[in-house]
Amino acid sequence: MKIAYFIAMAATGAICAGTAFADGHANHVYGPYPVTLLGYQGGETNSVSYSGQVGRQLLHNSLKKAMSSGASIDVLNGYFNGSDSALELLDPKSSDKFKVDVTNINDVSKTNLSGKAYKGAINGWPGNMTGKEVLASMIERGAASNKGFDAEHGYDYTQLVSKFAMGAVFYHQACDNYLDEKLEADNKPNNKPYKKGKHYTGKEHSWDEGFGYWGAAAHGATLSARQNYDIAKKKDMGAADANGDGVVNLKSEMNYAHAYYASSFDKGGVTDYYNTITQAFIDGRQIIVDAKGQALSNSARSDLKGKARIICSNWEKVIAEAVFKYAGSVYGDLEKLKATPGDGKLYRKYVKHWGELKGFALSLHTSGQNLGEVGVKMDRLIGHGPVVGSVSPASLNMMPKQVDGVDGNGNFTMKDRTIDSYMVHMLKVQKLMEDEFGVTAKNNDKLSGIADIAKVLGSSDSAEND
Amino acid sequence: MQGEPVLPPAIGFAPMAEYLELFQTDILGQFLNPKKRLFLGYLFTAFLISFLWLYLLRHNNVKQVFKTIFSPVVWLSRSSKLDVVCFFINRVLFVALRPMLITQIAVATALYHFLHYQNLFPLGVFSDTSYALSALLFTTCFFLLDDFARFAMHYALHKVPLLWEFHKFHHSAETLTPLTVTRAHPVEGVLFTLRSAVVQGTTIAIFLFLFGQQLNLVTILGVNVFVILFHGLGSNLRHSHISIQYPKVVERILMSPAQHHLHHSSDIKHFDKNFGVALSVWDRMAGTFLHSTNAPFTFGIGSETKQYTKTIGHMYFLPFIKAAESICSLARTKNTIFRNYNYISKQEANEEFKETRKC
Numbered sequence: 001m002k003i004a005y006f007i008a009m010a011a012t013g014a015i016c017a018g019t020a021f022a023d024g025h026a027n028h029v030y031g032p033y034p035v036t037l038l039g040y041q042g043g044e045t046n047s048v049s050y051s052g053q054v055g056r057q058l059l060h061n062s063l064k065k066a067m068s069s070g071a072s073i074d075v076l077n078g079y080f081n082g083s084d085s086a087l088e089l090l091d092p093k094s095s096d097k098f099k100v101d102v103t104n105i106n107d108v109s110k111t112n113l114s115g116k117a118y119k120g121a122i123n124g125w126p127g128n129m130t131g132k133e134v135l136a137s138m139i140e141r142g143a144a145s146n147k148g149f150d151a152e153h154g155y156d157y158t159q160l161v162s163k164f165a166m167g168a169v170f171y172h173q174a175c176d177n178y179l180d181e182k183l184e185a186d187n188k189p190n191n192k193p194y195k196k197g198k199h200y201t202g203k204e205h206s207w208d209e210g211f212g213y214w215g216a217a218a219h220g221a222t223l224s225a226r227q228n229y230d231i232a233k234k235k236d237m238g239a240a241d242a243n244g245d246g247v248v249n250l251k252s253e254m255n256y257a258h259a260y261y262a263s264s265f266d267k268g269g270v271t272d273y274y275n276t277i278t279q280a281f282i283d284g285r286q287i288i289v290d291a292k293g294q295a296l297s298n299s300a301r302s303d304l305k306g307k308a309r310i311i312c313s314n315w316e317k318v319i320a321e322a323v324f325k326y327a328g329s330v331y332g333d334l335e336k337l338k339a340t341p342g343d344g345k346l347y348r349k350y351v352k353h354w355g356e357l358k359g360f361a362l363s364l365h366t367s368g369q370n371l372g373e374v375g376v377k378m379d380r381l382i383g384h385g386p387v388v389g390s391v392s393p394a395s396l397n398m399m400p401k402q403v404d405g406v407d408g409n410g411n412f413t414m415k416d417r418t419i420d421s422y423m424v425h426m427l428k429v430q431k432l433m434e435d436e437f438g439v440t441a442k443n444n445d446k447l448s449g450i451a452d453i454a455k456v457l458g459s460s461d462s463a464e465n466d
Numbered sequence: 467m468q469g470e471p472v473l474p475p476a477i478g479f480a481p482m483a484e485y486l487e488l489f490q491t492d493i494l495g496q497f498l499n500p501k502k503r504l505f506l507g508y509l510f511t512a513f514l515i516s517f518l519w520l521y522l523l524r525h526n527n528v529k530q531v532f533k534t535i536f537s538p539v540v541w542l543s544r545s546s547k548l549d550v551v552c553f554f555i556n557r558v559l560f561v562a563l564r565p566m567l568i569t570q571i572a573v574a575t576a577l578y579h580f581l582h583y584q585n586l587f588p589l590g591v592f593s594d595t596s597y598a599l600s601a602l603l604f605t606t607c608f609f610l611l612d613d614f615a616r617f618a619m620h621y622a623l624h625k626v627p628l629l630w631e632f633h634k635f636h637h638s639a640e641t642l643t644p645l646t647v648t649r650a651h652p653v654e655g656v657l658f659t660l661r662s663a664v665v666q667g668t669t670i671a672i673f674l675f676l677f678g679q680q681l682n683l684v685t686i687l688g689v690n691v692f693v694i695l696f697h698g699l700g701s702n703l704r705h706s707h708i709s710i711q712y713p714k715v716v717e718r719i720l721m722s723p724a725q726h727h728l729h730h731s732s733d734i735k736h737f738d739k740n741f742g743v744a745l746s747v748w749d750r751m752a753g754t755f756l757h758s759t760n761a762p763f764t765f766g767i768g769s770e771t772k773q774y775t776k777t778i779g780h781m782y783f784l785p786f787i788k789a790a791e792s793i794c795s796l797a798r799t800k801n802t803i804f805r806n807y808n809y810i811s812k813q814e815a816n817e818e819f820k821e822t823r824k825c
Binding site: 338420424428447 | 467499501502569570571574575578579582583588589590604608666670671673674678679680681682683685688689690693
């Protein structure tokens, strides 16, 4: 009797667990989704398509790699503007530990970054340029520098281009286009194909494109933050290879760009940006599937817009978290450089961190939402360049200065700036990200000591006197 | 910034519900948070100390001890009942006021920024100091600065006529119970908060700047060791009718409960003495030190007690009128902003306080 009871319980448990897994699995993976386009006669069975976005993710990865390797302007522009000839995938490259299924980016999609870059003004970078022009200018200057490193002005173009491209192309396209105006009723409706001859509807593909720009693996929401982080770092082939074919399919099994950064913050255990955003994409896609090829009702579109708001508000926070983190890194580097002026290795690290800080900060301007005073404040605090030494860039203590604009010949102009005041600016940037964007992961928090010790001391309100 | 998802309001009175929840947390926190003086554990140690004092040193039997400690003359007096009413009114006001007041974090952040601009001490100049030593230094310095600031604030509350009008709220108590510590006019409450924010913020900013981010406090059960010692060793008896005295040599360093009772005395010879909280050294430095005494005296502000405590409304609003009068008087006489009893004849002062009662 007892044995029968245990067998029954075990069987019930196994069935429940299996059901839960199957159910959970179905709800936490982006695709495949059925073809719902009414009247479609072709043989396609999966309506998911975002290979153009994956192509751009690969262009971005390779552009970054090429810049840091000292590639020529022609090679760099090939990745930025696209090319008819083969474009070698430089990152991620296949290895024994992490096999990938792509060597030529054009095999994934023949596309470019420049055509989709933000065309609004970017005031936080000298030269009064649009986002696209800023990227082109950075690439040009980067090609003329030492493998992307301009010691004199304190610019790391590899980082500047990479971090700003993520914003000016991916974040901008997703939140200022596909999850914005393309959710309107008369724009890419769900009862028509996205383009003539395509097997997916207008809304299906708009949403898919947004997901592709986000950069998460289709099965990423079933993994831990650490696993997603390790996939992006090419360290966890097992977690990446969802279909078990022994190779990482770069179209659906890889984490890129902001999705990678989200996992890096989430692994601290305080935030859950990656899952929140990815799940909102999955839930939103289901709303479109449920419309079964009909135009979305107002209520369905309202729900979809709700998901879009979740995605974009959290996406913005991911970028703000990065600004917070690198403002802390820059502060820490300055603290050390003050103690050991002239340390070239440290200076290189400092310039890299500043490039990341600036690239992410500029990205916050590209979502189509005007940041207003907050954006102006952020740009002024960070300035157009890091503090560098006049005599030798790494000797910050000797007449420190900072880029403040460009002259008529396109050369950077510089002004005096003290290290101490710039360090305070970095603290203020962190405060701004906390107050205005509500960051909570707060990596490299340079004021955490104040909050921590204040917490131990206890509230100062109404402290009894006598 | 990007709009957060808009959710329909759950209930129409959400702010009120939120306020009530904060109020409840605040009230409970007064008795359940070991960082607060009225924490039940400290009230119990105060009872224990009183018991031992009366039983072992005053040779009362157990029945007498309980009768004395829980004397209805004290606990059920009008003054004590007013303490309870004021406690609740003050908490209601403070929960609402709190978000408007500057915090220690704001002070610390501003000062931390400012310190970057000075060239006397580089950032993190003592960051190599051991964790234990920096924590010990921080805890000790904070205790000393905080205790001195309390003394200085208390001194000003007595000596500046404008502030004294508000501080009478506290001194109008004719019987003292641990709850009397919260019997403070809201204006005074705001000043206490600012004082605390400035002291905490200043100490935190300076130490973090000099010693680096790994700063900590020496604690027992998560509470500042000095706080737990001060409260655990009977701080609540400062407002009580159990007159615990320390040996004279100790009273020269630490303020005994009996010394604080003298501070509440309505006798002219005890006026403006013993302002200190934990330490009495500040009073010795300022010339306001008195040893405790066995002689009987009463608590209160004499003839003014009745006027100030006529109704709750009088307690809360009369100080504003009197404060305004004191400003006019100051303008008329071009006198110093400091009150000084040396200028009042003993006879005048005694007349002012002729209606004092025995405790």
